[in-house]
Amino acid sequence: MEILNKLLDKTALSTLIERFGKAGKEVYAPVKENGITDFAKVDTIDKIDFECIATKQSAKSLVFPRVEKILSFEKSYDDISVKNVDINAFPEVVALGSRPCDAAGFIPLDAIFSTDHVDEIFNARLKKLTVISISCKKADEYCFCTSVNGNPGNTAGSDILLTEISDSTYFAEIVTEKGKAILDANTDLFKDTSAIDKTPHLADVKQEFTAEAINEKLNNLFESDIWDKQALRCVGCGACAYVCPACGCFDIQDENKGNKGIRYRCWDSCGFGLFTLHTSGHNPREKQSQRWRQRIFHKFSYQMVQQKQFGCVGCGRCSRACPADMNIAEHLKEISIN
Amino acid sequence: MEEIKKIAKQLLSENKIQMVIGFEKGTANKVRPAFFKNADDVEKLIYNDTCIHNLALYLKKDICHHIANVGIIANPNVVRSIIQLASENQVKEEKITIIGISYEGKCVGILDFKAAEEFAKTQPKGLKPEDRAFIEKIQAMPLEERFNYWVETFSTCVKCYACRASCPMCYCGKCNVETNNPQWIPVASHKYGNMEWHIMRAMHLAGRCINCGECTRACPVDIPLNMLSYMLTDFVMDEFHTEAGLSTTYAPALSSYTNVDKENFIK
Amino acid sequence: MENKNIYVPYKMKIEKVTEEAPFVKTFRLKFMNDEDAEKFNFRTGQFGEYSVYGEGESTFCIASAPTRKGYIECTFREAGRVTKALANMGEGDIIGFRGPYGNIFPIEEWKGKNLLFIAGGIALPPMRSVIWNCLDLRENFKDVTILYGARSVADLVYKHELKEWEERPDVKLVTTVDPGGETPEWNGKVGFVPTVLSEISPSSENTIAIVCGPPVMIKYTFPVLEKLGFTDENIFTTLENRMKCGFGKCGRCNVGKVFVCKDGPVFTLKQMKELPAEY
Numbered sequence: 045m046e047i048l049n050k051l052l053d054k055t056a057l058s059t060l061i062e063r064f065g066k067a068g069k070e071v072y073a074p075v076k077e078n079g080i081t082d083f084a085k086v087d088t089i090d091k092i093d094f095e096c097i098a099t100k101q102s103a104k105s106l107v108f109p110r111v112e113k114i115l116s117f118e119k120s121y122d123d124i125s126v127k128n129v130d131i132n133a134f135p136e137v138v139a140l141g142s143r144p145c146d147a148a149g150f151i152p153l154d155a156i157f158s159t160d161h162v163d164e165i166f167n168a169r170l171k172k173l174t175v176i177s178i179s180c181k182k183a184d185e186y187c188f189c190t191s192v193n194g195n196p197g198n199t200a201g202s203d204i205l206l207t208e209i210s211d212s213t214y215f216a217e218i219v220t221e222k223g224k225a226i227l228d229a230n231t232d233l234f235k236d237t238s239a240i241d242k243t244p245h246l247a248d249v250k251q252e253f254t255a256e257a258i259n260e261k262l263n264n265l266f267e268s269d270i271w272d273k274q275a276l277r278c279v280g281c282g283a284c285a286y287v288c289p290a291c292g293c294f295d296i297q298d299e300n301k302g303n304k305g306i307r308y309r310c311w312d313s314c315g316f317g318l319f320t321l322h323t324s325g326h327n328p329r330e331k332q333s334q335r336w337r338q339r340i341f342h343k344f345s346y347q348m349v350q351q352k353q354f355g356c357v358g359c360g361r362c363s364r365a366c367p368a369d370m371n372i373a374e375h376l377k378e379i380s381i382n
Numbered sequence: 383m384e385e386i387k388k389i390a391k392q393l394l395s396e397n398k399i400q401m402v403i404g405f406e407k408g409t410a411n412k413v414r415p416a417f418f419k420n421a422d423d424v425e426k427l428i429y430n431d432t433c434i435h436n437l438a439l440y441l442k443k444d445i446c447h448h449i450a451n452v453g454i455i456a457n458p459n460v461v462r463s464i465i466q467l468a469s470e471n472q473v474k475e476e477k478i479t480i481i482g483i484s485y486e487g488k489c490v491g492i493l494d495f496k497a498a499e500e501f502a503k504t505q506p507k508g509l510k511p512e513d514r515a516f517i518e519k520i521q522a523m524p525l526e527e528r529f530n531y532w533v534e535t536f537s538t539c540v541k542c543y544a545c546r547a548s549c550p551m552c553y554c555g556k557c558n559v560e561t562n563n564p565q566w567i568p569v570a571s572h573k574y575g576n577m578e579w580h581i582m583r584a585m586h587l588a589g590r591c592i593n594c595g596e597c598t599r600a601c602p603v604d605i606p607l608n609m610l611s612y613m614l615t616d617f618v619m620d621e622f623h624t625e626a627g628l629s630t631t632y633a634p635a636l637s638s639y640t641n642v643d644k645e646n647f648i649k
Numbered sequence: 650m651e652n653k654n655i656y657v658p659y660k661m662k663i664e665k666v667t668e669e670a671p672f673v674k675t676f677r678l679k680f681m682n683d684e685d686a687e688k689f690n691f692r693t694g695q696f697g698e699y700s701v702y703g704e705g706e707s708t709f710c711i712a713s714a715p716t717r718k719g720y721i722e723c724t725f726r727e728a729g730r731v732t733k734a735l736a737n738m739g740e741g742d743i744i745g746f747r748g749p750y751g752n753i754f755p756i757e758e759w760k761g762k763n764l765l766f767i768a769g770g771i772a773l774p775p776m777r778s779v780i781w782n783c784l785d786l787r788e789n790f791k792d793v794t795i796l797y798g799a800r801s802v803a804d805l806v807y808k809h810e811l812k813e814w815e816e817r818p819d820v821k822l823v824t825t826v827d828p829g830g831e832t833p834e835w836n837g838k839v840g841f842v843p844t845v846l847s848e849i850s851p852s853s854e855n856t857i858a859i860v861c862g863p864p865v866m867i868k869y870t871f872p873v874l875e876k877l878g879f880t881d882e883n884i885f886t887t888l889e890n891r892m893k894c895g896f897g898k899c900g901r902c903n904v905g906k907v908f909v910c911k912d913g914p915v916f917t918l919k920q921m922k923e924l925p926a927e928y
Contacts, residue, residue: 079604101602110540110541110570110571110572111571114654115654115656115657117703126657126658126702129652129654131652156900157898160897161896161898162655164652164654164655165654165656184410185411186409186410266925276417277440279439279544279548281542281548282541282544283542283600283602286540286541286602287602292898293899293901294899294900296656296705296893297570298706299703300702300703305702305703307656307700307705309656309894309899310541310571311540311571312900312901314900314901314903320901321891322890322891323728323729323891324728324863324864326864328890328904328928329927334927338903338927342903345906346903346905346906349906350897350906350908363409363410365544365602367547367548367596367600368414368415369408369409371410373409563730564730565730
């Protein structure tokens with residue numbers, strides 16, 4: 045669909061939130077609590093932290109929760125009944141105030157869950173999600189979206205993208221049909237406008253390399269000692285993967301109490317040794333540096349083959365979360381000039 | 383800092399050590415752990431009051447395997463960790479050279495294990511006044527409220543295990559949470575899975591934790607889980623009158639028996 | 650919205666349990682729902698996720714041949730949480746099965762060729778499916794040789810089928826056990842699989858080699874095959890990376906540009922050489 049250009053008063057946001065609530069939609073937005081900003085359910089605008097550059101965790105849990113029930117079961121004396129997940133019971137959700145990198149993260153995730161075998165649970169959540177992002181007017185030293193095909197005003201993955209063009213007004217780009225449905229239901233709040241150049245209102249994120257160049261470089265770097273060098277201080281936790289908007293790897297586990305139980309999928313990380321450990325004790329990726337290499341190769345090489353998407357949106361969350369300052373942008377830059 | 387560099391350079395050039403674990407400038411005005419293998423590299427070494435990572439962690443990592451002697455820039459937390467690791471037979475004195483730094487940031491030179499023990503006793507622990515106030519607030523809660531406080535606090539845990547991965551005392555080859563036969567701890571990061579994980583970890587660290595606070599620093603969602611460990615340290619002190627990280631011959635309170643151990647828990 | 654949940658397994662009943670070796674069992678499974686049975690189709694080389702509700706899922710190949718209709722079989726060694734729970738189940742019990750997943754052994758393309766099967770230990774099950782599949786279509790192939798080795802005589806699986814193959818005039822079976830694993834009655838060979846392979850030195854002329862075994866056996870068998878003149882395209886194996894989902898989503902069996910679960914598990918040596926050695 046062709047992007048529709050509109051104007052939205054900042055004050056109209058609270059009306060929107062109110063109307064979403066009345067329409068039975070749950071609104072998730074960045075909320076600052078105990079010093080950290082993360083997505084949380086809101087019912088009023090004053091709870092939203094509009095200043096946060098990037099929430100600690102990404103918005104991915106709205107479609108790919110930490111723990112997602114995939115079926116439930118109940119055993120009787122001589123039978124087992126297995127119950128499917130009621131995807132119709134999933135709530136309609138609006139992500140409000142997500143960043144363009146958050147929105148872009150839904151694209152590689154969708155590619156993982158929809159290539160070949162379609163994961164209906166993920167898709168049901170995605171279908172019921174409307175993404176209203178706000179362009180970045182500020183960036184920090186961890187941001188590198190422009191190096192991986194993104195930018196602070198990128199519309200990809202958003203249904204509506206808002207760009208603050210004055211203290212009182214957003215320039216609203218209606219990107220998808222879902223976005224248009226919001227527009228149509230709230231025509232009184234949106235005003236017509238011609239296209240506006242967003243650039244002066246966006247953060248300046250310097251491009252340091254390109255994802256394509258990394259992809260190209262990796263063709264000859266598998267055996268390089270760069271992985272050992274880069275991964276030296278890596279402590280081997282899963283923080284990078286868990287805060288990443290594009291990491292979709294998971295584990296499947298059962299839990300039961302008496303005769304009833306559920307099977308769920310939950311986040312997992314290629315940074316853990318257990319991720320690939322065979323029953324026999326053999327581990328194809330025994331060393332942390334091999335796991336670090338897998339992380340980079342998966343995002344910049346393998347995913348491009350498997351799902352035609354890069355698995356990194358340049359939000360820098362992994363670098364911010366890393367206890368050992370494994371800065372992905374620094375490492376990618378090093379790879380690009382290797 | 384110049385003195386630290388001088389010592390490190392000398393040790394490396396005399397081949398008394400083959401690597402120094404220290405700090406270098408990181409990204410975004412941060413410092414980060416770094417490994418220096420020759421005297422020239424040491425130029426990049428830095429030390430300031432933001433160098434709080436517990437470097438003792440790396441003594442148990444691959445990077446230190448096959449290195450005859452590793453030098454380590456050791457603030458009081460690192461020294462305590464090394465002493466504790468030594469008491470658990472995890473590190474050998476002849477393979478480590480401790481370059482001690484006091485809590486004020488002053489280099490105190492090379493410490494052997496004996497001197498390290500003496501040094502550790504003179505250094506205040508990492509507990510800040512606000513931490514103490516926090517603990518007192520929690521301890522004043524009725525039991526149920528306190529339990530609920532922790533359940534809620536741990537509910538945001540994503541189970542990335544950064545706490546475990548950055549803890550020098552969490553060196554088990556196979557963590558209890560990785561065993562599934564039986565499955566002691568649920569894999570999921572739901573409320574109770576998180577609670578069980580953190581209780582288990584706290585119990586395994588009770589009487590062993592040297593209170594460096596690294597777990598909380600590493601936590602991507604800022605859970606103050608070190609407070610639970612602090613409280614257990616207090617508890618072990620009250621009940622057993624011992625403390626981790628001060629003696630290389632220390633027997634962890636919860637895994638050793640003495641004839642003065644109280645038996646009042648048997649009912 | 651209808652939820653075509655890809656994680657929901659078929660319900661299957663354990664029809665028969667065979668004790669193969671210490672801690673190794675074979676289950677014959679039947680679909681409990683006739684509709685499922687009718688719809689279900691698989692080809693040799695494919696695998697599935699077998700589940701014990703409350704314990705989880707475990708990945709094994711389908712060890713029976715698609716030519717044997719009405720059931721599937723799996724053989725597993727009791728090792729972890731799920732396989733232990735499986736081992737505790739008996740005839741009449743219900744388990745879950747998801748599948749079939751993965752690619753196949755291209756037996757159509759092997760018509761008119763000699764087949765050399767080389768298996769080690771618990772890796773005979775994935776091979777058994779393709780062996781029976783080929784033997785059931787025996788006229789399509791020329792000489793069939795099976796070399797099977799295990800740590801000890803007790804560890805050999807499918808003992809009654811080994812006997813059947815031994816007695817068949819149209820199959821050459823060579824069995825071997827690792828040195829020290831033999832019994833006084835043992836009349837097979839003693840030695841590691843790669844050693845025995847170079848001893849029997851089969852011709853590579855118009856021959857396909859299918860190799861399956863623990864990583865260390867595979868590692869030492871490939872060079873012997875290469876020495877015998879087998880080309881990389883004519884050597885097949887099936888990889889056994891750790892898996893969870895079975896359809897290229899959970900990420901753990903990702904090796905280079907492939908998912909072992911989706912693009913494999915069957916690979917030629919040529920394909921394997923194009924992958925990083927992370928299997």
